[in-house]
Amino acid sequence: MQSVDSSQRFWLTRPFRERATQLFLGVLFAALLLVTVLHLAVPQGHPLHVTAYTVNLFGKYLSYALLAVSVDLVWGYLGILSLGHGAFFAIGGYAMGMYLMRQIGDRGTYGDPVLPDFMVFLNWDSLPWYWLGFDMAWFAFVMVLVAPGLLALVFGFLAFRSRVTGVYLSIITQALTFALMLAFFRNEMGFGGNNGLTDFRELLGFDLRTDATRLGLFLATGVALALGYILCRAIVTSKLGRVSVATRDAEARTRFLGYRVERFQLFVFVVSAMLAGLAGALYVPQVGIINPSEFSPIFSIEIVLWVALGGRATLYGAVIGALLVNYAKTVFTGIMPDAWLFALGALFVFVTVFLPKGVAGLLAHRKRKTQEQKNQARKPQEATT
Amino acid sequence: MITLQRQPHARYLAAALVSAAVMGASSQALAQQDDPIKVGILHSLSGTMAISETVLKDTVEMLIEQQNDAGGLLGRELEAVVVDPASDWPLFAEKARELLAQEEVDVIFGNWTSVSRKSVLPVVEELNGLLFYPVQYEGEESSENVFYTGAAPNQQAIPAVDYLMNEVGVERWVLAGTDYVYPRTTNKILDAYLKSHGVSDDDIMINYTPFGHSDWQNIVSEIKQFGNEGKKTAVVSTINGDANVPFYRELGNQGVNAADIPVVAFSVGEQELSGIDTGPLVGHLAAWNYFMSVDTDANYDFIDAWIEHTGDEMAVTNDPMEAHYIGFNMWAEAVRKAETTDVDAVKDAIIGVTVPNLTGGYAAMMPNHHITKPVLIGEIQDNGQFSIVWQTPSTVAGDAWSDYLEGSRDLISDWRKPMECGNYNVVEGSCGGGEAETE
Amino acid sequence: MRMLSRFLPGLLCLCLLFGLPQAVQAQDDPGQPLLEALDTSSYADKAEAIEVIIESGDERSRRWLEALLNGKLQRHKDNQRFVIVLENRGRHWPVADALSFEEAGEMSRRELDRIGINNALRGTLQNALSLLDLYVDDADQRRDAARDLLGNVDASMVEPLKAVIENEENAEVRRLLSQALAIYRLDQGDVEAIADLEGSLNQQVRSVLNSAARSDDPVLADAASAALAGIEQKLKLNQGLETLYFGLSLGSVLVLAAIGLAITFGVMGVINMAHGELIMLGAYTTWGMQQLLPGQPGLALVLSIPAGFLVAALAGIAIERGVIQFLKGRPLETLLATFGVSLILQQLVRTVISPQNRTVVSPEWLSGSVMINEGLSLTLNRLYVLGFALLVFAGLMLVMRKTRLGLEVRAVTQNRAMARSMGIRATRVDIMTFALGSGVAGLAGVALSQLTNVGPNLGQNYIIDSFMVVVFGGVGNLWGTLVAGLSLGVINQVLEPWVGAVLAKIIVLVFIILFIQKRPKGLFPQKGRAAEG
Structure with missing residues (x-):
């Protein structure tokens, strides 16, 4: 972690003074710009041209990256290993999906002006109450943040109040997402069951099937990632963040010092859930479907793996991990469809055994080799957290 | 961060991870010079659906090999492009886009689950691809770019129920299914159909279970109770894949045999049975459009080729494999007819194309992109095969829009020239919904 | 079920004949026309043919019927020879001649036609075979056979069954057979039959009581409902x-x-x-x-x-x-x-x-499963x-x-x-x-x-x-x-x-x-x- 600037500046602007954040934002925006230029300015067929397909793919990776950042915020800085963050991601996605469904209007297969196709199909007479309002973009966008936030608030309130910690907390987050997955699979829930929500057409009036919209979504996701990153950095470098880290390392001690630990935990947890929801909302229009499998516990575990692989408690490590794993997945499923799981599995084993601090650790290691050695010698027990 | 920049760098990174990435990329570059016809295969090779879908990948590969041995198509070689969508629905859409936009395949054979098809559908329509979908499904869909070579509900469910009602004398019905759209629709259609034949509400029990349900004790016990009302009872099962093994085991162990309460299944084929000891299940039924036990030379040739291809003397064939066989031959025939692999030309040429199926008849591509199929009812044998006990006298044309559902009763689909509509409302006289604008 | 009773005498003498040695000629074998009659697409004709086989008293009948039951009685497409398939997995099946039962090497699946059978026919055959078991020495086997007959009795079987009941030593078998008869009687509208069925947890009993409870005859319906209520009580537990x-x-x-x-x-x-x-x-x-x-x-x-x-x-x-x-x-x-x-x-x-x-x-x-009582079995x-x-x-x-x-x-x-x-x-x-x-x-x-x-x-x-x-x-x-x-x-x-x-x-x-x-x-x-x- 970077040394914290202790001067009393506004907490939100503090991250901009950090080298790492500057570097991260620089690279991110350079990449966004480069992809845009290569997509628009370089003619098709040219080896340097970035196709719409690739732009779309990168857009998806970036939404995963934002999700990974949200997990790293609670895991890396709060010590809460959430195995259920996929739930918040999926709820954000569903909120966006519901808005997109309502935008279809009477262009659905059955031509019903209000009801989505799957409701006509299953004989729903009218829209259930929880679908109301989702025809308005502002409402849907608010719900993208509020719905996962609310769930995190209730769940976190119960859990942190009764001091559920460690693996117990991890498992009940897993139970949460598992229960939600089963619930959303039920067709009676009114969320399209196993098929979920698909066949989206337009977002804020932009046709989702055009390359321009895809580029726009890609850029929007990039910006969201940047903002999310800055917010997380700001939280982490603020006093609140330092209390969080203290909680992570020694919860009881922090409590004895007089901090209401559960409040800090709850705040960070809710923020993280909202970021995950935002990531889900950006993900859905880019992949064109939201379905209960996003709630599956295995997906949530995968998110944690991205973070671990990239390097926990660095934030930028989470981004690297998400991009790396998902890019590897895309490549491997294409070129070695029968054997890609071997490669992915081996990658996980390799990184854990040989790169205990993830890819970010490797980068940091290079930069501060000598310092690292000193640290290691000083506190050998650091790893036990 | 490097991955974000652009393609060559991205490739470089992959190469650093696994050198195979570069090999893959360069072999793609080489392939383009020969200009083969590319056939995309979009079936899950890992994850939950790999159980069912892997054989379909192998089937298409076999068909491509056979076609190449016979001199290819239009004098060009066929080349399979295989990707693994890993039973992950958004990944299906991504991989379909990869096949169409990056690999520029001429046709795709793929998908099993409804949700994966729904996920791929917008992509195939946007990029104007061709998709052959080989699995029985719920209907209520007709896309300009998709050809449905599996059964629609009227090609499987309704004839099966007719058989039970007329030949077996069933009066009480359990409709048991996995909770997703195919069983929901099928049961809805059957519910309406049964009621129109005078079956009362009390005599129909509907039950849904989650995917991969493994504990059937309670449900089988309930079915037994339900069957004790003095009327002949049957179970119509739309239980999906994996959940069937524990279901049938429980049936056998609780002593529900086919003579008392027959179970007719729409998703249990030879492939599923190969995971079960079928001894206690003899006599339970399945309705399909093809069984491995079909007694025709075409079928025996197909089985021989399949056994040779897999190198497994005990390899079994099933209905979706036949669907791919028909679909592949139809596509090849249409390409020959159109003298090009151009999607629009093939789309036009394929309507009306007729090819032999494996059951001794012919399959024709209808204007609604569904095909004609015979319906066979088979009883499970002790060797994991079905013995055919009944079949429709002639083939049945697939109906995209069910006549037994409220919303779809008035819809028809016809992709031929003047109409070119997937959901034409005959009452309103207009092409409804958004499909009309598909260009 | 009518057919079943017609089988009965044939099956009985079949039982007696079983085991007697008899030389068989491949040509002019009396079995050949019997089997040929089975090779028809109509299930009604098949039922007839089965009856003829049973009545023929041919000692090979039981094996033929069992092979038919298992779908293993088949016919070669070219030389029209009847065979019994010994193992039906894979493509090439070892077979035995259906007349001499001598092993006849392997035949390809492609060359064989199966003599088809459906559920109804299978049920009839199975019942006929299990009826035979009423005459065996093993009491357990007799009990299982009796249980199979619950709900499967028809008019022509009443008299033979009464005779069997009288000679039966095992109380349990006697009870089951009486129940089987009572089910038939109740089905015919006999109110007194209900007395024999009271308290039984058997599925078939409940099934027939349920349909009796829906009957138009108020006396019968009331009596059946009362009997059912008693049964339901027991079932709850x-x-x-x-x-x-x-x-x-x-x-x-x-x-x-x-x-x-x-x-x-x-x-x-x-x-x-x-x-x-x-x-x-x-x-x-x-x-x-x-x-x-x-x-x-x-x-x-x-x-x-x-x-x-x-x-x-x-x-x-x-x-x-x-x-x-x-x-x-x-x-x-x-x-x-x-x-x-x-x-x-x-x-x-x-x-x-x-x-x-x-x-x-x-x-x-x-x-x-192991049966604790007739309403409760544990798998x-x-x-x-x-x-x-x-x-x-x-x-x-x-x-x-x-x-x-x-x-x-x-x-x-x-x-x-x-x-x-x-x-x-x-x-x-x-x-x-x-x-x-x-x-x-x-x-x-x-x-x-x-x-x-x-x-x-x-x-x-x-x-x-x-x-x-x-x-x-x-x-x-x-x-x-x-x-x-x-x-x-x-x-x-x-x-x-x-x-x-x-x-x-x-x-x-x-x-x-x-x-x-x-x-x-x-x-x-x-x-x-x-x-x-």
Whole structure:
């Protein structure tokens, strides 16, 4: 972690003074710009041209990256290993999906002006109450943040109040997402069951099937990632963040010092859930479907793996991990469809055994080799957290 | 961060991870010079659906090999492009886009689950691809770019129920299914159909279970109770894949045999049975459009080729494999007819194309992109095969829009020239919904 | 059923003739036209032909009919010869001549036409054959035959059956046959027959009473309803017991799946995501054993118990040595690495064996159910699994409590440094513990192979539930795992008839979440030193 600037500046602007954040934002925006230029300015067929397909793919990776950042915020800085963050991601996605469904209007297969196709199909007479309002973009966008936030608030309130910690907390987050997955699979829930929500057409009036919209979504996701990153950095470098880290390392001690630990935990947890929801909302229009499998516990575990692989408690490590794993997945499923799981599995084993601090650790290691050695010698027990 | 920049760098990174990435990329570059016809295969090779879908990948590969041995198509070689969508629905859409936009395949054979098809559908329509979908499904869909070579509900469910009602004398019905759209629709259609034949509400029990349900004790016990009302009872099962093994085991162990309460299944084929000891299940039924036990030379040739291809003397064939066989031959025939692999030309040429199926008849591509199929009812044998006990006298044309559902009763689909509509409302006289604008 | 009674005399003399030696001529064999009559597409004609065969009194009839029943009576397409297929898997089948029963080499599936049979015909044939069993010496066999006749009696059988009842010595068989007659009489509208049926929990009895209760005759309907009410009363209790059994059975599966994890995760602290795949290995071992010992599924299954343990334990040792030993004190990273291992193992099975499910045969003694009374039967395979789970649990408790290994494991997990300084080889203990936990997972796989799919996804289906059970019970407490597994199973099964399978599962999950809020360390929290870990 970077040394914290202790001067009393506004907490939100503090991250901009950090080298790492500057570097991260620089690279991110350079990449966004480069992809845009290569997509628009370089003619098709040219080896340097970035196709719409690739732009779309990168857009998806970036939404995963934002999700990974949200997990790293609670895991890396709060010590809460959430195995259920996929739930918040999926709820954000569903909120966006519901808005997109309502935008279809009477262009659905059955031509019903209000009801989505799957409701006509299953004989729903009218829209259930929880679908109301989702025809308005502002409402849907608010719900993208509020719905996962609310769930995190209730769940976190119960859990942190009764001091559920460690693996117990991890498992009940897993139970949460598992229960939600089963619930959303039920067709009676009114969320399209196993098929979920698909066949989206337009977002804020932009046709989702055009390359321009895809580029726009890609850029929007990039910006969201940047903002999310800055917010997380700001939280982490603020006093609140330092209390969080203290909680992570020694919860009881922090409590004895007089901090209401559960409040800090709850705040960070809710923020993280909202970021995950935002990531889900950006993900859905880019992949064109939201379905209960996003709630599956295995997906949530995968998110944690991205973070671990990239390097926990660095934030930028989470981004690297998400991009790396998902890019590897895309490549491997294409070129070695029968054997890609071997490669992915081996990658996980390799990184854990040989790169205990993830890819970010490797980068940091290079930069501060000598310092690292000193640290290691000083506190050998650091790893036990 | 490097991955974000652009393609060559991205490739470089992959190469650093696994050198195979570069090999893959360069072999793609080489392939383009020969200009083969590319056939995309979009079936899950890992994850939950790999159980069912892997054989379909192998089937298409076999068909491509056979076609190449016979001199290819239009004098060009066929080349399979295989990707693994890993039973992950958004990944299906991504991989379909990869096949169409990056690999520029001429046709795709793929998908099993409804949700994966729904996920791929917008992509195939946007990029104007061709998709052959080989699995029985719920209907209520007709896309300009998709050809449905599996059964629609009227090609499987309704004839099966007719058989039970007329030949077996069933009066009480359990409709048991996995909770997703195919069983929901099928049961809805059957519910309406049964009621129109005078079956009362009390005599129909509907039950849904989650995917991969493994504990059937309670449900089988309930079915037994339900069957004790003095009327002949049957179970119509739309239980999906994996959940069937524990279901049938429980049936056998609780002593529900086919003579008392027959179970007719729409998703249990030879492939599923190969995971079960079928001894206690003899006599339970399945309705399909093809069984491995079909007694025709075409079928025996197909089985021989399949056994040779897999190198497994005990390899079994099933209905979706036949669907791919028909679909592949139809596509090849249409390409020959159109003298090009151009999607629009093939789309036009394929309507009306007729090819032999494996059951001794012919399959024709209808204007609604569904095909004609015979319906066979088979009883499970002790060797994991079905013995055919009944079949429709002639083939049945697939109906995209069910006549037994409220919303779809008035819809028809016809992709031929003047109409070119997937959901034409005959009452309103207009092409409804958004499909009309598909260009 | 009319046909059945017409079979009766023929079948009886068939029985007498059975075993008499008789030379057979291939040409001009009287059997040839009998079989030829069967080769027709009309099932009505087939029924006629069957009758003729029975009445012919030909000693080979029973074998023909059995072959017909099993779909193994076939005819060569070219030379029109009738054969009986001896083994019908694969493409080439060994056959025997249907007239002489001499083996006739192999024939291709392609060359043969099957003499088809449908459910109705099969039912009739089966009843006819089981009616014969009323005359055998074995009382059990007679009882089963009598039970089969419940609901299958028709007018022409009444008199012969009455005669049989009079001569029958076994009270149980007599009761069943009287019931069978009573069902027929009630069906004909005889109110007095109800007296014979009262209190019976048999399905057929309930079935006929139910239809009588709907009858237009008010006297009959009332009497039937009254009899039904009495039966329902008895059934209630049975259903309660049945649900309890279902619950315990589901619970035992959960316990089995979780108990290995209770060692590797609960005791050692390794978040072993590959646990499910170790279960899968155990199940595949069972399949492999059955491949090695064809025709002896029971023996193979018994041998799989040690073999499954060994295979999974060896895999566990490989995982421990290959990965986990490098991750000492970094429990969360074991999650990452073992998840990778689980991906590799799954794909390995897909590549090396097959992506499809494998058939694991249930031996005879594991199929079917044991009847407690006519309304309550317990399925045997689940009964065995329940017993097996308890045995495994008891064994594990013994190992942990009474052996040196158990002592060392507890010492090392409580205070590694101290244990080492006492001379315990901690590394060795680690390996042994992990092997033990993995081996137990293998045992779970052997048991699960009798209940569910043996396929590459097997492990995935149980991993989440396993973690849930261990955590709910309290990490590091084996008793907790047992209680948690069984109680979650029972809760689930009690809820299921009310709310359906999906909601029941959701409710159980919400229950776990809320329970952990109340008791943040599970059902049986660890106390003392161990709790600090």
